[in-house]
Amino acid sequence: MTSLASALLHVLRTPRSRDGVVCLLCVGILYVPTFVDLHNGLWRDAAHSHGPVMVTAALWLFWKRLKDAPLILTRSASENELGWVLFFGGCCIYALGRSQSFSFLEVLAAAPISAGAITLLYGFSGLNKAKFAIFFLFFLLPFPGTLIDIVTQPLKVAVSIAAEEVLYSFGYPVSRAGVILGIGQYQLLVADACAGINSLFLLEAFGLLYLNVVRHESVLRNVIIALLIFPISFVSNTIRVVVLALISFHIGDSAAQGFLHDFSGILLFLTALLLVVAVDALIRIIGQYARHHPRMPT
Amino acid sequence: MKAWATSLGFIFCTALALAMSVEFKPAVVREVKERPNILVQIPSEFGKWKEERSSLVQVPMTADGGLQQQLRSTYDEVVERVYGDGTQKIMLSIAYIHSQKQDDKIHRPEVCYRAQGFKIEFTEPHQFVRNAADVRTMRLMGRRMLATSGDRQEVVSYWIRVGGVFSTNAVVTRARIFLDGLRGQTPDGIVVRASQLVPSRLTDEEMEKAFEVQEQFLGELIVESTSEIGDVLAASSERVASGGGMAQ
Numbered sequence: 001m002t003s004l005a006s007a008l009l010h011v012l013r014t015p016r017s018r019d020g021v022v023c024l025l026c027v028g029i030l031y032v033p034t035f036v037d038l039h040n041g042l043w044r045d046a047a048h049s050h051g052p053v054m055v056t057a058a059l060w061l062f063w064k065r066l067k068d069a070p071l072i073l074t075r076s077a078s079e080n081e082l083g084w085v086l087f088f089g090g091c092c093i094y095a096l097g098r099s100q101s102f103s104f105l106e107v108l109a110a111a112p113i114s115a116g117a118i119t120l121l122y123g124f125s126g127l128n129k130a131k132f133a134i135f136f137l138f139f140l141l142p143f144p145g146t147l148i149d150i151v152t153q154p155l156k157v158a159v160s161i162a163a164e165e166v167l168y169s170f171g172y173p174v175s176r177a178g179v180i181l182g183i184g185q186y187q188l189l190v191a192d193a194c195a196g197i198n199s200l201f202l203l204e205a206f207g208l209l210y211l212n213v214v215r216h217e218s219v220l221r222n223v224i225i226a227l228l229i230f231p232i233s234f235v236s237n238t239i240r241v242v243v244l245a246l247i248s249f250h251i252g253d254s255a256a257q258g259f260l261h262d263f264s265g266i267l268l269f270l271t272a273l274l275l276v277v278a279v280d281a282l283i284r285i286i287g288q289y290a291r292h293h294p295r296m297p298t
Numbered sequence: 299m300k301a302w303a304t305s306l307g308f309i310f311c312t313a314l315a316l317a318m319s320v321e322f323k324p325a326v327v328r329e330v331k332e333r334p335n336i337l338v339q340i341p342s343e344f345g346k347w348k349e350e351r352s353s354l355v356q357v358p359m360t361a362d363g364g365l366q367q368q369l370r371s372t373y374d375e376v377v378e379r380v381y382g383d384g385t386q387k388i389m390l391s392i393a394y395i396h397s398q399k400q401d402d403k404i405h406r407p408e409v410c411y412r413a414q415g416f417k418i419e420f421t422e423p424h425q426f427v428r429n430a431a432d433v434r435t436m437r438l439m440g441r442r443m444l445a446t447s448g449d450r451q452e453v454v455s456y457w458i459r460v461g462g463v464f465s466t467n468a469v470v471t472r473a474r475i476f477l478d479g480l481r482g483q484t485p486d487g488i489v490v491r492a493s494q495l496v497p498s499r500l501t502d503e504e505m506e507k508a509f510e511v512q513e514q515f516l517g518e519l520i521v522e523s524t525s526e527i528g529d530v531l532a533a534s535s536e537r538v539a540s541g542g543g544m545a546q
């Protein structure tokens with residue numbers, strides 16, 4: 001106990017680590033209420049239910065990136081200026097968002113606040129290390145519903161069309177009007193639970209996280225996979241809708257409802273993750289093949 | 299002192315952010331608790347129109363297909379009725395938010411219709427005329443639109459009121475709520491929508507006539523309702539005076 005106390009005392013006596021503790025406390029005071037509010041509000045909504053996972057992932061990323069970074073004792077003038085401008089500016093954006101219950105701004109402010117704090121504590125080299133973590137905060141942003149609808153609408157329509165085509169080619173009695181899929185006597189709405197931005201976001205985020213953890217050297221490969229996440233999301237959503245339609249048709253509506261709530265999200269996620277890893281492996285194999293066989297034999 | 303400068307800087311910024319968050323917070327106003335359900339007062343009979351039990355399926359007021367849960371969480375009150383005058387039927391949908399905040403904004407009917415697989419053939423601003431004062435002050439601005447889905451075709455007239463302002467543009471509405479909020483006000487918000495199923499082959503003349511019937515229908519609804527309801531649906535002149543100017 002005494003050793004813990006003395007360790008704490010030591011931290012508090014060392015100027016920069018003391019600043020770090022104060023900074024953590026300050027950010028906590030700002031953002032714990034934000035996340036509690038989101039937890040009681042927006043995150044209950046299916047379109048934003050990925051929030052808690054994203055926060056955890058972001059915190060883990062910050063910790064992973066900064067745990068070995070050295071605190072800097074003296075800052076250059078530019079580090080000082082940029083750090084304070086970012087931190088102060090972020091606090092102002094936070095206040096605007098918090099006072100107007102505009103959680104988009106409130107969460108957005110986390111990016112300049114963390115970037116500023118990191119610059120002040122770790123300098124530009126720390127900022128450079130943490131840049132992916134800061135970028136990752138983007139996935140935490142609660143985009144307004146109308147915007148989400150605009151972005152996901154084409155995806156929903158595309159998924160509906162694809163699901164209709166697949167089912168039709170297997171001889172099922174399907175019909176489609178917009179995003180409403182009819183199979184036999186049942187109607188499915190390809191909207192809320194299916195093909196939402198939550199899945200797209202979650203997939204994109206974890207796709208990037210996967211790439212970042214695996215740490216590919218090749219920029220090209222990273223870009224290819226990041227872009228492929230959109231078609232992958234499309235494919236896995238279509239699979240999910242088709243499975244849902246088949247369950248409705250063969251077993252019944254209540255079974256489909258149960259599946260929808262319990263399992264279809266996991267199915268979607270697993271399919272997508274498998275596809276990401278498979279595509280990644282495929283690209284790696286092709287890359288190795290190209291290296292070992294630089295030229296086609298003539 | 300210099301050793302503490304950074305810590306003090308963090309503390310200062312945080313304290314400032316907290317102070318501003320509290321200072322700019324709009325008072326949660328409106329008599330929400332006193333008038334929990336004001337829309338039930340909307341008359342079921344007015345002019346030649348009478349509420350009908352009907353099996354017409356209405357396009358929901360939210361983009362996710364109107365699962366009741368989201369409908370309830372987005373709006374404080376929702377009314378969906380079908381009125382008829384013996385020859386034709388008009389669907390009336392009204393959704394009311396007692397105090398608008400950024401996170402639960404009214405959904406524009408264009409978004410809801412598109413979400414249901416409708417194609418918006420056109421949507422154009424329209425000034426609804428209730429009386430001469432409306433013409434003079436450019437009030438009661440809304441939109442007329444035509445939406446089709448397969449062989450289902452609907453003509454739709456609607457307006458959105460946020461506080462004292464009629465909004466025909468989502469960005470303007472959002473900015474309005476934001477500026478009002480900074481001045482400590484949370485306006486109420488309502489979307490009033492009349493829609494009608496029409497045959498898929500429709501001449502321009504017939505369409506114009508359908509829009510006019512809707513306009514009369516909505517006008518009568520306001521005039522025949524109590525002044526309290528009329529104020530909620532389409533804003534009294536006092537509300538407009540206190541609520542500020544006119545959004546484009």
